[in-house]
Amino acid sequence: MTDRQELKDIFGHFDGDHNGRIDCEEFKRLMKALDADLSGEELDIGFDIIDSDDNGTIDFEEFIQWWTNR
Numbered sequence: 811m812t813d814r815q816e817l818k819d820i821f822g823h824f825d826g827d828h829n830g831r832i833d834c835e836e837f838k839r840l841m842k843a844l845d846a847d848l849s850g851e852e853l854d855i856g857f858d859i860i861d862s863d864d865n866g867t868i869d870f871e872e873f874i875q876w877w878t879n880r
Contacts, residue, residue, distance in 0.1 A: 812877065821873050831867035 812820075824840040825832055832840065837857050841848060848856065860868050860876045868876070 814874075817874055817877060818870070820877070821870055831869050832873065833867050837868060 821832070822828070824836050824843075826836050826839070834854070834857050837860075838853050841853055841856070846853075857868070858864075860872055862872055862875070863869075
């Protein structure tokens, strides 16, 4: 299992504008780095599922929830 600091480092790497949130474009770069072979529509659906509070971004807690359950 990945520890919290490792997750912060991963999250921070893909939080390109360093605002503490991953937006849809940053999420697409993250998925590309993971070699996920998903269509644009599939990426959008995945993003919407992870963004559990529907605010248009993935915060660190949402990221942890997704990363540890993937």
